[in-house]
Every structure is written in C-alpha cells, then in structure tokens.
Amino acid sequence: MRIVVVGAGAAGSLVVFHLARLVAADDRAEPLEVVVVDPIDQVAGPAFGTTDPAHLLNVPASGMSVDPDERFDFVDWCRAEGFVGGDEAHYFFAPRAQWARYLRTRLAEACERAGGRLSARFVRDGAVGVAVVGAGVRVTTADGTVLDGDRLVLATGLPGVGNGWAPCDLSDQPRYIANPWLPDALEPVLADDGDVLVIGTGLTMVDVAISLLKSGDTRRVEAISRGGRLPRRHADTYLGEVVPDTSTWGDSLDEIRAAVATHVARIERLLGNWRPGVDGVRYRVAELWGRLDEADRGTFVRELAGDWLVRRHRMPPSSGRLVDEARRSGRLVVRAGRITGVDAVPAGLTVTTGDDERTYAWIVNCTGPQPDVRKLGNPVLDSVLDAGLATTDPLGLGLITDDGRVLDADGRPGPIWTLGSLRRGELWETTAVPEIRSQAEELAASLIGDVDGHR
Ligand SMILES: Cc1cc2nc3c(=O)[nH]c(=O)nc-3n(C[C@H](O)[C@H](O)[C@H](O)COP(=O)(O)OP(=O)(O)OC[C@H]3O[C@@H](n4cnc5c(N)ncnc54)[C@H](O)[C@@H]3O)c2cc1C
Structure with missing residues (x-):
C-alpha cells in the first residue's frame, strides 16, 4: 500500500x-x-x-x-x-x-x-x-x-507569511525580505547594521526583532501593523488551564463571546490571572466554532480573531522581557498604521504611512498568511x-x-x-x-x- x-x-x-x-x-x-x-x-x-x-x-x-x-x-x-x-x-x-x-x-x-x-x-x-x-x-x-x-x-x-499588506509589487526589491522563514533569508539583513521596518507585530515579528537587535548594537527596528498590538506573554510559572462547561453558552457569536469574557474574568478573579481561563477555552474552541453559522464565523474572523490570537498564541516570558527592554531603550518601536506607499531610494526603501514618510535600510515581512x-x-x-x-x-x-x-x-x-x-x-x-x-x-x-x- x-x-x-x-x-x-x-x-x-x-x-x-x-x-x-x-x-x-x-x-x-x-x-x-x-x-x-x-x-x-x-x-x-x-x-x-x-x-x-x-x-x-x-x-x-x-x-x-x-x-x-x-x-x-x-x-x-x-x-x-x-x-x-x-x-x-x-x-x-x-x-x-x-x-x-x-x-x-x-x-x-x-x-x-x-x-x-x-x-x-x-x-x-x-x-x-x-x-x-x-x-x-x-x-x-x-x-x-x-x-x-x-x-x-x-x-x-x-x-508562514502573506503579502496582502503591500501597496505595490515588491518582489524585485533586494531590500525587501518577503519571507523571513526561508533558509538564510535574514542573512543579508543581519550582515548590515541598517534600520529595519518589520511589517506585522505578532510572534514572527518578535522572533525577527530579537535576531535583528542582537546582530547590531546601533540598529533600530520599527514594527507596524494596523492595530499595533503585540502578542501577550506566557506566565513565568505554570498556571494550568480551567476548561469551562460550555453547555449553556448558546450558539450565536454574541452569546459565546459574552460567555468567554465572563469565564475569563471569573478565573482572573479567582486565580489572579486570566491565562488559565483562555487556555481552558482552547479545548472547547472546535466545538464552539461548530455552533456558529457562516455569518458569525465571518464576523469572528474579521473583527475578533485578532483579539483572540494575541491572548491565545503568546510569547515566551523571556522573549517578552527582551521586547520590553528593547522598547524601553528605544531600539524597538511598535506602532499602528497603514502603509500606503513604498519607494526604492539609494539608502533603502521609503515607506509612507498617512502623512509620515521614513526610510529604512530593509523591510522584513512578518504578516500573517x-x-x-x-x-x-x-x-x-x-x-x-x-x-x-x-x-x-x-x-x-x-x-x-x-x-x-x-x-x-x-x-x-x-x-x-x-x-x-x-x-x-x-x-x-x-x-x-x-x-x-x-x-x-x-x-x-x-x-x-x-x-x-x-x-
Ligand atoms: C514562526 C512560527 C513559529 C511557530 N511556533 C510554534 C510553536 O512554538 N508551537 C506550535 O505548536 N506551533 C507553532 N507554530 C505553528 C506552526 O505553523 C505549526 O505548529 C506547524 O508548523 C504546522 O505544521 P504544518 O506541517 O501544518 O505546516 P508547515 O510547517 O508550514 O509545513 C508545510 C510543509 O508543506 C510544504 N508544502 C507546501 N506546499 C507544498 C506543495 N505544493 N508541494 C510539496 N510540499 C508543499 C511546505 O514546504 C512545508 O514544508 C509556529 C508557526 C510559525 C510560522
């Protein structure tokens, strides 16, 4: 066979x-x-x-x-x-x-x-x-x-990544790294000390920023996404999971969303931390998802998935500490914005977001697929x-x-x-x-x- x-x-x-x-x-x-x-x-x-x-x-x-x-x-x-x-x-x-x-x-x-x-x-x-x-x-x-x-x-x-964010075709730009997870993709960026714009503020950005910041003492990294939201971090110690009884949670997005919020708030009150509540819901997600109709699924994907993902897919505590340190020192800046233009210039790539124009030596794409x-x-x-x-x-x-x-x-x-x-x-x-x-x-x-x- x-x-x-x-x-x-x-x-x-x-x-x-x-x-x-x-x-x-x-x-x-x-x-x-x-x-x-x-x-x-x-x-x-x-x-x-x-x-x-x-x-x-x-x-x-x-x-x-x-x-x-x-x-x-x-x-x-x-x-x-x-x-x-x-x-x-x-x-x-x-x-x-x-x-x-x-x-x-x-x-x-x-x-x-x-x-x-x-x-x-x-x-x-x-x-x-x-x-x-x-x-x-x-x-x-x-x-x-x-x-x-x-x-x-x-x-x-x-x-690992998608290119939906790009306002123009960047595939020919040597200073644009379209997929940082391809073997050796970051090598030319690591070999240089120039400032980098990372598109995306999720877990891939966190990894890429950590690599870039340790490769050059003076390099600055900016990370941008529509919401400018960073993933939350895991707790320093193991807290377990509290799996909820979802039998009375209803089958509409509004009902389930309210029930999740109540469950997580209750766990936070009882245990002093929201994470065991979120991690417990994970075991019920497939079943809860099955209750939603197509319209509710679409609304979830468009409006709520981002909030869920930053809480559910968290960064390790040590990565969180590196991010905090880099933000405090100003070497990592995380901001919200929508990129409307990218132009090649001798020093790298000039990026327009609204009225703002900045030039970076490199752009690394870390957006979701x-x-x-x-x-x-x-x-x-x-x-x-x-x-x-x-x-x-x-x-x-x-x-x-x-x-x-x-x-x-x-x-x-x-x-x-x-x-x-x-x-x-x-x-x-x-x-x-x-x-x-x-x-x-x-x-x-x-x-x-x-x-x-x-x-
Ligand atoms: C940066 C990053 C970090 C992550 N960290 C974790 C983690 O810590 N823990 C965790 O549980 N999950 C993590 N994930 C989620 C992770 O994606 C999954 O855990 C897992 O890698 C998914 O495995 P997969 O085989 O489904 O997909 P992939 O790992 O993407 O593998 C798919 C494979 O299919 C191949 N392929 C695609 N199309 C074709 C084709 N047409 N012909 C032949 N081959 C093809 C690709 O080359 C690839 O090798 C992470 C994801 C990313 C992007």
Whole structure:
C-alpha cells in the first residue's frame, strides 16, 4: 500500500510517525510505502527550521510531545539532551530548532521500529497536480515526476507569511525580505547594521526583532501593523488551564463571546490571572466554532480573531522581557498604521504611512498568511479544488472533510486526507502541534483502517 504525503512539516512528519507506530504495533499490518514530497529539505517545516537559539517555542515543552498520550516525552528528551534541568524542566520554552531535532529523532526511531513494514522515501520537489486514477491518486511534481499512490495526505500547512499588506509589487526589491522563514533569508539583513521596518507585530515579528537587535548594537527596528498590538506573554510559572462547561453558552457569536469574557474574568478573579481561563477555552474552541453559522464565523474572523490570537498564541516570558527592554531603550518601536506607499531610494526603501514618510535600510515581512486557501496560489491546492476533488467552506478557511477525509465537490469521501491548517474552516483551532499531533494520530489510523477496509 502506498501513501503519498505532500508536505514534510510538523503535520506531514507526524502522520508518518504515527503510521510507523501503528504498523510496528501490528504483526498482521500490510507493509506500507510512504512517499513524502516537499521542496524544502527540512523535516519539521519552515516554522521549526530556524537555527537561532533565541527563537523559542510558543507552547510550553509539556505541550509539544509527538504523542498526545505521552505528555512529558519532549520534556524528558530535553532533559536527556542536557539543555534543561532542575526546576526549569517542568515549565519551559525550548528553542524551536531543538523541537525539530526531537521530531526527526522520534520519526527515525519509529521508522526503524517498523522495520520492513514501512519504507519511507523523500522526494524534494513541489507537488503541482493531483488526479484520481481508479481508486487511488496520481501526484505530479514540478519537475514532472509522477507518483502514484493509494492514498494522499495533504499536509501543506499555510505559508508562514502573506503579502496582502503591500501597496505595490515588491518582489524585485533586494531590500525587501518577503519571507523571513526561508533558509538564510535574514542573512543579508543581519550582515548590515541598517534600520529595519518589520511589517506585522505578532510572534514572527518578535522572533525577527530579537535576531535583528542582537546582530547590531546601533540598529533600530520599527514594527507596524494596523492595530499595533503585540502578542501577550506566557506566565513565568505554570498556571494550568480551567476548561469551562460550555453547555449553556448558546450558539450565536454574541452569546459565546459574552460567555468567554465572563469565564475569563471569573478565573482572573479567582486565580489572579486570566491565562488559565483562555487556555481552558482552547479545548472547547472546535466545538464552539461548530455552533456558529457562516455569518458569525465571518464576523469572528474579521473583527475578533485578532483579539483572540494575541491572548491565545503568546510569547515566551523571556522573549517578552527582551521586547520590553528593547522598547524601553528605544531600539524597538511598535506602532499602528497603514502603509500606503513604498519607494526604492539609494539608502533603502521609503515607506509612507498617512502623512509620515521614513526610510529604512530593509523591510522584513512578518504578516500573517492569506486567510483564503483558494487564493494562496499553492498549485497542489488549486489542482484539487479545480478538479472538484475538494471544496472549501464559504470563507475559504480550509477544506471540507469528514474527520480529516476530504470530501469532493459532490460531498463524497475520496482518497485524500488532510490535517492542520487546512481544517481551519471546520475547527478554527487547528494550526499548532497540540492539535496537529492528535489529528495525525487519528488520521494515520483512518488511513490504514480505510486501506484495510477496501482490500
Ligand atoms: C514562526 C512560527 C513559529 C511557530 N511556533 C510554534 C510553536 O512554538 N508551537 C506550535 O505548536 N506551533 C507553532 N507554530 C505553528 C506552526 O505553523 C505549526 O505548529 C506547524 O508548523 C504546522 O505544521 P504544518 O506541517 O501544518 O505546516 P508547515 O510547517 O508550514 O509545513 C508545510 C510543509 O508543506 C510544504 N508544502 C507546501 N506546499 C507544498 C506543495 N505544493 N508541494 C510539496 N510540499 C508543499 C511546505 O514546504 C512545508 O514544508 C509556529 C508557526 C510559525 C510560522
């Protein structure tokens, strides 16, 4: 049985990990051949491809194990590797590069344990086309390679950043870094001491600013976004989560929003901190999202998602301290504004925001991805959508599935599965490892179960 996995990020790699574990545990399992396709040669994906040790996970280590049932596996691995110890080992934010190493290690171990029952092969190329052939799929890559499989897993994630903010085409500007997560993308900026404008004020900006500020003593970094809001930070100590009973929360956005506010305020009153309230709601988000109609979902995405994201996706405390220090010293400025013009000048790029004009040596794009998967320009997604092998929710947030199995334009399940960000339309809270690992485990079982069921 052959399974093609498009995308070797956290999602695709975790699917292979769980497939390997399943076949290793079952003597009667049919041998699996897994082909993973990705143009980027780094298992774990762009988010975890950074080599800067100051780029930390934004989820505590106890939430990052590859197996949701072994909560402290990553913590134990970090201890065994010797880069945390003592009290810190219970609640800490590891460098993202270490998590990539951990994932690769666990993946290699799982494949080894599966022995002859699983063979995994990596094809370094982008998938550009998908066709259903008989009961299986045919995937074509950019260089024309054809990969036939019985099942396809779409694990393409979302691009780390989008370019929707730009008032003009900047793709030819050498002083514009369109995607800081591409390998070595920041190298020319780090090698220079010039001032930098970062577009976006979220977690990617925080990481980029930390790298830039430590690379030059006199450099100033300005960060701009429409709202000028920074992500909140995690608490210094572990506070736990208080998962609410949502049975009486209603099913309209107004009701649910009010109930969330009441829950979080109550927890803050009781525990002196709002974070356990927000973190508890996380466990209910997919179910609450399922109660909303399309109009309410649209309103949430347009008007409330930003507020939720800055509280839910928080920066590690140590990153928060670096940001505070840099803002106090004036080396990091965070402001709200809308960019209306960018012009190349000999000293760099002149940026217009309203009546204000400033020149920077570099612009680094740290804005969020385009929210509509139909407009991402990812050829493999365009291919499945154009062929009617998949459809999206009305907002285009993700693909329509039955528990991860993609439904075609007629609502029928086919040979394609997906997970992670491509399920945002159904679950909303689905882009980070704590959610992706559980989906990967279920998806692996579903792939094999379905394969067995159709033998
Ligand atoms: C800067 C940053 C920091 C983050 N930190 C954390 C964190 O600390 N903890 C956490 O839980 N989450 C974090 N996240 C969220 C993170 O995106 C997810 O946890 C995880 O990386 C998503 O994995 P993924 O495999 O779905 O997507 P990705 O990691 O984006 O991987 C998708 C892969 O698919 C490939 N691909 C796309 N299109 C094609 C194609 N057509 N053909 C072949 N391959 C293709 C891409 O090259 C990529 O390698 C972070 C995200 C970012 C951007």
